[in-house]
Amino acid sequence: MQDIESVTLQAELWSVAEELADAARASILPHFRQGHLKADNKEQGGFDPVTIADKASEQAMRDILNKRRPQDAILGEEFGKSAGTSGLTWVLDPIDGTRGFISGTPTWGVLISLNDADGPRLGIIDQPYIGERFCGGFGRSEVIGPHGTANMQVRGTTDLQDAVLFSTFPEVGSQDERRAFEAVSEQVKLTRFGCDCYAYGLLAAGHIDLVIEASLNAYDIAAPIAVIQAAGGIVTDWKGDPAHDGGRTLAAATPELHAKALKILQHCLS
Amino acid sequence: MQDIESVTLQAELWSVAEELADAARASILPHFRQGHLKADNKEQGGFDPVTIADKASEQAMRDILNKRRPQDAILGEEFGKSAGTSGLTWVLDPIDGTRGFISGTPTWGVLISLNDADGPRLGIIDQPYIGERFCGGFGRSEVIGPHGTANMQVRGTTDLQDAVLFSTFPEVGSQDERRAFEAVSEQVKLTRFGCDCYAYGLLAAGHIDLVIEASLNAYDIAAPIAVIQAAGGIVTDWKGDPAHDGGRTLAAATPELHAKALKILQHCLS
Numbered sequence: 001m002q003d004i005e006s007v008t009l010q011a012e013l014w015s016v017a018e019e020l021a022d023a024a025r026a027s028i029l030p031h032f033r034q035g036h037l038k039a040d041n042k043e044q045g046g047f048d049p050v051t052i053a054d055k056a057s058e059q060a061m062r063d064i065l066n067k068r069r070p071q072d073a074i075l076g077e078e079f080g081k082s083a084g085t086s087g088l089t090w091v092l093d094p095i096d097g098t099r100g101f102i103s104g105t106p107t108w109g110v111l112i113s114l115n116d117a118d119g120p121r122l123g124i125i126d127q128p129y130i131g132e133r134f135c136g137g138f139g140r141s142e143v144i145g146p147h148g149t150a151n152m153q154v155r156g157t158t159d160l161q162d163a164v165l166f167s168t169f170p171e172v173g174s175q176d177e178r179r180a181f182e183a184v185s186e187q188v189k190l191t192r193f194g195c196d197c198y199a200y201g202l203l204a205a206g207h208i209d210l211v212i213e214a215s216l217n218a219y220d221i222a223a224p225i226a227v228i229q230a231a232g233g234i235v236t237d238w239k240g241d242p243a244h245d246g247g248r249t250l251a252a253a254t255p256e257l258h259a260k261a262l263k264i265l266q267h268c269l270s
Numbered sequence: 271m272q273d274i275e276s277v278t279l280q281a282e283l284w285s286v287a288e289e290l291a292d293a294a295r296a297s298i299l300p301h302f303r304q305g306h307l308k309a310d311n312k313e314q315g316g317f318d319p320v321t322i323a324d325k326a327s328e329q330a331m332r333d334i335l336n337k338r339r340p341q342d343a344i345l346g347e348e349f350g351k352s353a354g355t356s357g358l359t360w361v362l363d364p365i366d367g368t369r370g371f372i373s374g375t376p377t378w379g380v381l382i383s384l385n386d387a388d389g390p391r392l393g394i395i396d397q398p399y400i401g402e403r404f405c406g407g408f409g410r411s412e413v414i415g416p417h418g419t420a421n422m423q424v425r426g427t428t429d430l431q432d433a434v435l436f437s438t439f440p441e442v443g444s445q446d447e448r449r450a451f452e453a454v455s456e457q458v459k460l461t462r463f464g465c466d467c468y469a470y471g472l473l474a475a476g477h478i479d480l481v482i483e484a485s486l487n488a489y490d491i492a493a494p495i496a497v498i499q500a501a502g503g504i505v506t507d508w509k510g511d512p513a514h515d516g517g518r519t520l521a522a523a524t525p526e527l528h529a530k531a532l533k534i535l536q537h538c539l540s
Contacts, residue, residue, distance in 0.1 A: 029417065033477060103434050103462055104477030106376055106400060130376060130400050131416060146401060146416065147299065164373050170440040170463065192373055193440065194464025207303060207374030 002086060004116055010138040016068050017112055017124055017135075023060040024094060024110040025128035028053045032129060033104050050098045054078055057094035057110065065090055072114075077219050089115045093219040097168070097196030106130050107198035113222035119244045123226025125201045134201035136230025143205050154233040155206040158256035160187040163209035166199035167191075173214030177248065180238070180268035181212050184261050200224035200251060204231035209253045210261055214238075216246040224251065234258045238265045272356060274386055280408040286338050287382055287394055287405075293330040294364060294380040295398035298323045302399060303374050320368045324348055327364035327380065335360055342384075347489050359385045361492040367438070367466025376400050377468035383492035389514045393496025395471045404471035406500025413475050424503040425476040428526035430457040433479035436469035437461075443484025447518065450508070450538035451482050454531050470494035470521060474501035479523045480531055484508075486516040494521065504528045508535045 002009050031053035058078040065074060073084030076092040090112070095101055097108030106129045114122040114137070122137030132145040134152065141152045157163050165188045172181040185191045188210065195202070197220070202208045204227045211224075222244055225235045228251050238248040240262055250265065252258035272279050301323035328348040335344060343354030346362040360382070365371055367378030376399045384392040384407070392407030402415040404422065411422045427433050435458045442451040455461045458480065465472070467490070472478045474497045481494075492514055495505045498521050508518040510532055520535065522528035 033475070099460055099462065102477075103436070103460070104472045104475065105462070105465060105468075129416065146399065166373070190369055190373070192369065192375070192464055194462055195375060198375075202374045205303070205374065207372075 004088070004121065010122075013114055013122055014135075014138065014140065016064065017114065017122055018133075019064055019068070020061045020090075020092075020112050021110060021124050021126040021133060023064055024057040024112075024126065027056040027060045028095065028110070029128050031056075032101065048102075050095060050101050053101075054095045054098070058092055061090075061092055061094065061112070075219060077217070087116060091115055091120070091219050091222040093197075093217075093223070096220055097198075100194070100196050105194070107195045109197040109201075111197055111219060111223035113219075113226055115222060115244065119242055120222045120226035120229075123223035123230070125197050125223055125227055127198060127201075132201075134204055134227050136204060136227035139230075141204070141227075141230040141232075143201065150205070152205045152227075152231040154204060154228070154231050154253040155209065157209040157253050160184070160257065160260050161189060163188040163253075163257060164207075165191045165210040165212065166195055166202070166208055167193055167212050168196055168199070169193060172212070173248070176269060177214040180265045181214075183264050183268050184210070184212060187260075187264070197224060200228060203233060203251055203253060204228045206231075206253075209257060211251040212249070212261065212265070214248045216243075216249055218244060218246045221246055221249050236262070238262070238269065274358070274391065280392075283384055283392055284405075284408065284410065286334070287384065287392055288403075289334055289338070290331045290360075290362075290382050291380060291394050291396040291403060293334055294327040294382075294396065295401075297326040297330045298365065298380070299398050301326075302371065318372075320365060320371050323371075324365045324368070328362055331360075331362055331364065331382070345489060347487070357386060361385055361390070361489050363467075363487075363489040363493070366490055367468075370464070370466050375464070377465045379467040379471075381467055381489060381493035383489075383496055385492055385514065389512055390492045390496035390499075393493035393500070395467050395493055395497055397468060397471075402471075404474055404497050406474060406497035409500075411474070411497075411500040411502075413471065420475070422475045422497075422501040424474060424498070424501050424523040425479065427479040427523050430454070430527065430530050431459060433458045433523075433527060434477075435461045435480040435482065436465055436472070436478055437463055437482050438466055438469070439463060442482070443518070446539060447484040450535045451484075453534050453538050454480070454482060457530075457534070467494060470498060473503060473521055473523060474498045476501075476523075479527055481521040482519070482531065482535070484518045486513075486519055488514060488516045491516055491519050506532070508532070508539065
């Protein structure tokens with residue numbers, strides 16, 4: 001087994017990850033905002049532009065991994081699990097935020113993570129339309145966007161009353177989950193909705209302070225965990241345990257803020 | 271008074287409008303995502319990055335108008351009304367979506383409209399970070415973005431069950447306004463929040479079908495009206511009357527869809 005703490009290997013893994021993100025961009029953009037998309041009829045088995053883009057994006061990434069990292073496992077939203085021998089797993093969500101995608105918003109994204117036995121070690125949140133990439137892991141924490149490259153660091157907010165909170169939908173999840181979310185929301189300065197995975201990038205880059213969601217899959221949260229941890233933030237589930245299997249997630253800029261939000265979520269669900 | 275139906279004048283007015291949007295971009299971008307913005311403390315009289323950017327952007331636009339169109343009136347969010355003699359008024363919102371701006375999202379915008387006695391005739395919704403500009407009026411309807419230029423046309427959705435609905439906040443407005451919005455929301459395929467003025471651009475470009483908001487100012491809606499009308503859509507208040515003075519607004523892709531949403535809103539508020 002290769003030593004993941006090797007700088008040479010880490011550079012190779014970043015090179016692979018960026019090639020994956022480039023390939024995903026090239027696969028998806030021809031389908032974004034094309035035609036007058038009437039529906040996401042994925043559940044009925046139809047083929048719509050978002051499904052075509054989703055599958056093309058994941059296939060393009062798998063083709064690269066098969067060539068460059070055949071020893072690694074893959075967990076992808078579209079094509080499931082492929083076994084590996086290295087102890088490393090690439091976790092791929094080719095389009096996170098399909099409802100945003102079909103609405104033409106620029107805040108869906110491609111999520112790429114490399115996990116070892118301890119969880120996500122490297123992550124990319126890529127927004128192809130803007131041409132913006134949030135990267136974190138192995139000592140790197142930066143965003144590359146239309147106006148250049150910047151280092152990322154979470155901001156130092158420690159009180160709920162100063163915090164900006166994001167979630168994708170006001171429903172959040174079940175009725176109980178919604179009530180718990182709203183109990184936190186009532187304490188913060190500002191709550192905003194609608195950003196899908198882009199909100200995690202904003203948290204890592206120091207623009208917002210909290211993201212709370214429910215009913216996530218592992219591939220929805222692995223890359224955000226790596227990106228936020230590399231920028232100094234913290235991500236757990238609503239019990240304070242590791243969140244990389246998905247479910248209910250709480251991402252926060254600081255441990256103090258995390259503890260305050262966690263206490264409210266736990267109180268509401270107890 | 272100049273004849274606003276003159277093609278020469280219309281070309282000049284588009285040239286002025288695009289120069290305004292370019293100047294606004296240059297004024298705002300140095301302040302976007304700069305520092306760790308802690309608050310929008312505008313209401314307490316403080317000076318924060320969004321207020322500085324707001325004022326700089328409107329001042330830059332006014333400087334251009336004072337040189338190129340001194341005969342026109344101006345209505346701006348930051349500096350109010352300036353009289354003119356031409357019968358034309360430039361309506362300027364230097365940053366629409368300040369809460370999005372301070373959160374780092376890419377869906378706030380610069381709104382520029384040219385109104386005559388009949389209402390908005392030319393409009394621009396500009397998103398400086400993405401580098402995207404939705405333009406409509408005087409026979410022009412196009413979006414210029416990071417991946418090129420495309421003509422805009424609303425899509426043909428006529429039934430609520432096929433429609434994608436946007437609003438900025440789930441609260442929408444008062445309790446009554448929220449209930450009326452939710453009565454429409456319950457009928458549509460998908461409801462999304464959080465896009466500020468960008469949602470009107472998405473409607474004009476044929477990606478979504480309805481935008482419903484309340485408590486708008488004239489400068490929040492003038493440019494979207496021009497952009498949406500140029501793309502074949504319809505914008506009114508919740509009574510079906512002209513919306514260019516702000517208040518409660520209903521933007522729809524087609525007259526049929528507009529009528530169906532309007533009926534529900536009116537029923538809820540009667």
